[in-house]
Amino acid sequence: MAKKPKIIVIGGGLAGLMTTIQICENGGEVDLFSVVPVKRSHSVCAQGGINAAKNTKGEGDSTDKHFDDTIYGGDFLANQELPRKMCEAAPGIIDLLDRMGVMFNRTPEGNIDLRRFGGTLYHRTAFAGATTGQQMLYALDEQVRRFESEGKVTKYEMWELMSLVMDEAKTVRGIVALNLYSMELQSFAADSVVLATGGCGLVFGRSTNSTACTGSAASIAYQNGAYYANAEFIQVHPTAIPGEDKNRLMSESARGEGGRVWTYKEGKPWYFLEEWYPKYGNLVPRDVASRAIFKVVKELGLGVDGKDVVYLDLSHIDSKTLDIKLGGILEIYEKFVGDDPRKVPMKIFPSVHYSMGGIWIDTNHMTNIPGLFAVGEVDYAYHGGNRLGANSLLSCIFGGRVAGPSSLNYAKGLEGKSPGSEIFDREVKKQESIHENLFSAEDGENPFKLHEELGRLMTDNVSVLRYNKNLEKTDAELQKLLERYQHISLSDTSRGANPVLPFARELYNMLHLARAITIGALNRNESRGAHYKPDFPERNDKDFLKTSKMKYHPDRPMIEWEDVDQRWIKPRPRKYD
Amino acid sequence: MRAVKKWLQENNFFIRKLHSLSGVVPLGAFLIEHLITNSFAKFGPEVYNQKIEWFQSLPYLYALEYGFIFIPILFHALLGFVFLWAWSDNSARYPYGRNWMYTLQRASGMIVFVFIAYHVWEFRFETQLTGAPVNFDLVANSLSNPLIFYFYVLGITLTVFHFANGLWGFCVHWGITVGPRAQKLSGFLFLALGLVLVYIGLDALWAFR
Amino acid sequence: MTEIQKTVRFKIKRQKDSETQPHWEEFDIPYRAGMNVITALWDIAKNPVTANGQKTTQVAWDASCLEEVCGACTMVINGKVRQSCTALIDHLSQPITLEPMTKFPLVRDLRVNRQRMFDALKRVKAWIPIDGTYDLGEGPKLSAQEQQIGYVLSKCMTCGCCVEACPQYNDRSEFVGAAALSQVRLFNLHPTGKMQKEERLETIMGSGGIEDCGNSQNCVEVCPKEIPLTTSIAELNRQTTLYGFKKIFQK
Incomplete structure (x- = not known):
């Protein structure tokens, strides 16, 4: 056999x-x-x-x-x-x-x-x-x-x-x-x-993602020649608890079970999603809800207590029903914030959550x-x-x-004989030499600090609101970070379970993925789904009903466009009000 | 040694169940009987001595003694010591009530073993060797030494604790009390039983003074 | 005006590997409202310098979800086992001591290898042996009450708190521990899982199985998910007892 x-x-x-x-x-x-x-x-x-x-x-x-x-x-x-x-x-x-x-x-x-x-x-x-x-x-x-x-x-x-x-x-x-x-x-x-x-939430520093979601493996494939498509489509989830280490998701099911989003306007509760989108109300899609919250907080300056938060309110729902249907997330809020969401409204804000692209x-x-x-x-x-x-x-x-x-x-269906051991040995040697270089560097920058800068850069410029000027600046900054990456050193050079070395490797890959996301966003001059440019607020099917495909190049990612298969459903305006 | 270990491993379930059962029947049953019998000391030496004689006149005495007392005690105690092998105490770090009970059950078991060994030697085997009569005076004499007396106070208390707490564990171990409420209620029940038995035991002890 | 920055003092047990002797290092971390142990560990990663100004290495620890659903970041904090993500600084007395779990082989610093717990899940056959993933129609009906019981058991994230606090679980015993036992209860109550009930009971009636439980009940006290582990164990005691009788009297 x-x-x-x-x-x-x-x-x-x-x-x-x-x-x-x-x-x-x-x-x-x-x-x-x-x-x-x-x-x-x-x-x-x-x-x-x-x-x-x-x-x-x-x-x-x-x-x-x-x-x-x-x-x-x-x-x-x-x-x-x-x-x-x-x-x-x-x-x-x-x-x-x-x-x-x-x-x-x-x-x-x-x-x-x-x-x-x-x-x-x-x-x-x-x-x-x-x-x-x-x-x-x-x-x-x-x-x-x-x-x-x-x-x-x-x-x-x-x-x-x-x-x-x-x-x-x-x-x-x-x-x-x-x-x-x-x-x-x-x-x-x-x-x-x-x-x-x-996903690759860690490219944005703090997101709702786990610490393992660096996108490093995707970036490795991309750097080996795999197309990275629709990179610019990063979902920002409207309801997360902002945190120092990560933003913790407050599930959409909270709204699915009747949760309402509001803030104070002129001293009275203002249910802005219900007012703006009477048909779907609090259950508009995530991109719409996130933009609405951004508008309320950043443009209108109506965040709760002047801070970057609005309320997500479940307190009007019977607490036994809540425990059965939403127990897990209520527990998270209680444990991390200390308030009981069965009694008081939760304070939430949008956070990077998911990558549609990949x-x-x-x-x-x-x-x-x-x-x-x-x-x-x-x-x-x-x-x-x-x-x-x-x-x-x-x-x-x-x-x-x-x-x-x-x-x-x-x-x-694979035919022909299996490859010799040379290609494997060669690749192992190549990786070993990368590690040796990292181990031998001294007094360089700390990769965790670099990652913090990357996260801030991406969150500030490539999340809900995107401006071409900022995107260009971001890509320039990313290139600087890549340059600085060449001068990092590891606080730990031991060969045991060293936690710094893998992170340093991931960081490199994150930086390249960040560029793909940024360049993708820069090139798509329209607003579609999670990708929103105030300077191009409309969807532009003529030019951009296309998949963006990023091809790796050490100097600058190269973008190609591919038509979208629309066999069954033809595009129509997207409205939830 | 290896063969013993293998035998223990292969028959783990039934040996453990038998271990817990032996603590209740016959040992627990005998304990209750023994404590009550001793209480006859409250009615004076004559009544007490009569009861002892009655016991000593039972037919198949040796078979009863060995089959229902000595062998079960040895089985229960020796296996108990084997099971202690895997014990890593952490009641100081995790000072929950049940964890203390767990620790005390094991600690009391070890002390009770010494106590029972001494007790059985003194009143059963030493007397057999020397031919001294087993009666009220013998016990009273021994207990006149305050060290021995308080050793008995400790021994009886710990034996009863080991039994009452063991009963609680038995009910969990055999799946009789499953939920937290049932386990709490049985806890109160066996606490009450334990207090009654300690009272009976110590009361009899004082009768010898 | 200069404001004196509030700091938090940490005492962390460092150990390069299981062979080297452990030593303690202290760190002062700038305080921020709402911070947890993870945040502090990241601060150390960004600036690995001890309280007395000595350069050191980053502390190794495990983390993944940071919302207490994955179980990765479990460690011994101020003497008690728990997840470090939900360990909020405001609720801890200082200095905050961090130690690795003691019941598993140490990898480094606060990192341990909990493979034994996953092996236990293998041993007790903690799964439903479905016929295949092809379309075989709907699953069995389940009452809302049974679902509620099962769901609670199913939230176990194999974090290891229960066995860390268990006096019967150590390298001298083969005990599978409360987490794995509770999974047996879960699968034995599922309408399909029930069909392999006796097979699963057999796996816990041998050495290292349910009989190794010493009933200290620490497991249920430390379980972060409030899983009724002792109820699970007692329920399995009942199941194995009945099955034991059946084996004796039906053969």
Whole structure:
């Protein structure tokens, strides 16, 4: 019998685990790499739920309407084939997760309950309290553990991707990874490689993302020639608790369950979302809500107590209902702020949350590099210019169902003999020399301080409001930071579990990704979805109904434009009032 | 040694269950009986001596003694010592009520073992060797030494504690009390039982003075 | 006018690896309102200088979500095990001591390797053995009450607080610990998971299983997610007892 195809999956969040399950189920073997034990992946932070048009509330919801909301919510930027298939598969995905044991909230009859979320008028979101992502991740983690105990999966937890190993034909043949406990560099061969490494919130310093969400792996693929698409589309979530170490998400489900956003105007509560958008009210999509809050706080100067916050109010809702449906997030607010959101309104402000953009993939989830696949937040394919709440968990699972089989098929179809050890050795040596250089530098700048500057720069200039002048300045600053990066040194040069070295490597990759995001934003002279330029306030379909594809170049990222597949839904004006 | 370990590991479930059961039946049952019998000392030496004689006249005395008392005690105690192997005390760092009880259960077990060994030697085996009669005077004589007397006060109290707290643990261990409410209620119940038994035990002890 | 900046004093146990002797280092961190232990550790990363002005290395610690849902940043703070993200400075007495968990192999400083906990999950078969991911229709119905019980159990993030505080869990014992046991209860109450109930009970009736629980109940006291771990263990005691009788009397 022929050797089983071996596939490397990098990232153990929802997308990576679903891909792994699909590969194992179809007869492949997986080496699963993760910078944290997979059960601690960032997917745990997803709170509100997962969308599926199960239409169990007699509202006449359908997968077509889900598809339309998704495309409309994404301001028509998404290529339509994958989102369409995703929405069609969604009800079946909920059933699958339910069979795996996800503790979805129930109706009195014992069916899966659904709630409302932003950007739709239907009850379409299945949820497990307010920790749906955590519950789903655990269910997949359990299934993967089962495959692990059967010997089909080998986990490499606390290993970080350092580079891809490519052969002469520019095909991916494996990776070089760093053991975060021993600083040992090792190469791993595989028939195909799947990136499921999530978002890049850390590029903005503080975001709602976990500390592992540096975008480093995506940047490595990008620097190896993978297109990075729609980089400029960064979702800013309207409701987060601002914090010193991170901004903690207050789920959209808070508004889905009746939460209201307000501030004081002339001494009286002003429910500005309800006033401005009577049809959707507090449940307008995230880009719209974030801009509204920005307008209220920054333009009108009406933040609560003159600070950069507004209220998100649940105090009018019965506290027992709140505990059952939103317990997890109320707990977060209580623990980190100290107030009880059942009694007093929460203070929130928008925060960078999600990257709609990511590695370019085809409809089989393969990147433009043969043998390299991408899935989950790291791909660009599902959410267009703005992601609807509760669609991200869905895109992770659905993406895994595509990426798993197609990476396996690619592996099976791989012809010719396997590459010699030279290309692996060469790549390991290259990485070793980078590390040696970092270790030998002395009295340079501190990479954590540099990262702080990067975060401030990006948050100030490339988040909700974007001006070309500032974007140009930002790119110049980024180049300066890259220059300064050449003179960093590590506070720790030991070869044990050194925490500085991997961060320094990530920082370099973050800087290049930051440039891609900035240049993307600079080039898109329109306003679409999360990308908003006050100087170009309208959507411009003629020039910019296009996917931006960033190609790495050491001097300056090069941008290419690709037409959007609009087979099913033609663009129409996007309005929620 | 290795064989013992293997046997313990392979039969872990039943051995542990038997360990906890042996503390209740026969040992706990015997403890209650023993404390009550001793209380006859309150009615004076004659009544007490009569009861002792009655016990000593039981048929199959040796079988009863060994089968229901000595062997279960040794089984319960020796296994208890084996289980102590995995004990890493942290009641100072995590000073919760139940953690103290956990620690006291083990500490009391060790002291009680010494106490019972002394007690059984003195009144059962030493007398057998020397042929001294087991009666009220023998006990009173021994307890006239205040050191021994207070050793008995401590020994009886800890034995009862070990039993009452052990009963609480038994109920959890066998899945009788599951939820926090049931475990709290049973805690009060066994506290009351323990207090009654300590009273009975010490009251009898003072009767020998 | 010069304002004297308020600082926070930290005492951190440093250890290069499991072989070297630990030593303590002290740090003064500028105080900000609402800051937590993580913020302070990041300050040290940006400026690794001790309280007496000595240059040192960045402290190694684990972190991921910073919202107490991933379990990564667990450590012993002022003597008690907890997550460092929810450890707000305002609620801690100073100097704030940070130590690694003691029940796991030390990697470095505040970092430990909790693989034993994940291995325990493997041992107890903490999963529902589904037939496959293909479309097999809807899952089983579940009452809202059962969901509420299951959901609470399912929030366990394998952080290790319960076993860190457990006097029965150490390198002399093979005890799987409260977290894994509670997962057995979770899967044994799920309508599908129930079908493998006895198989799962078998995994915890051997050495290192449920019988190694000493009933100190520290687990339930320290669990950050307030999971009723002792109820889970007692419930499993009931299940294994009944199953034990069944094994004796039905064979």
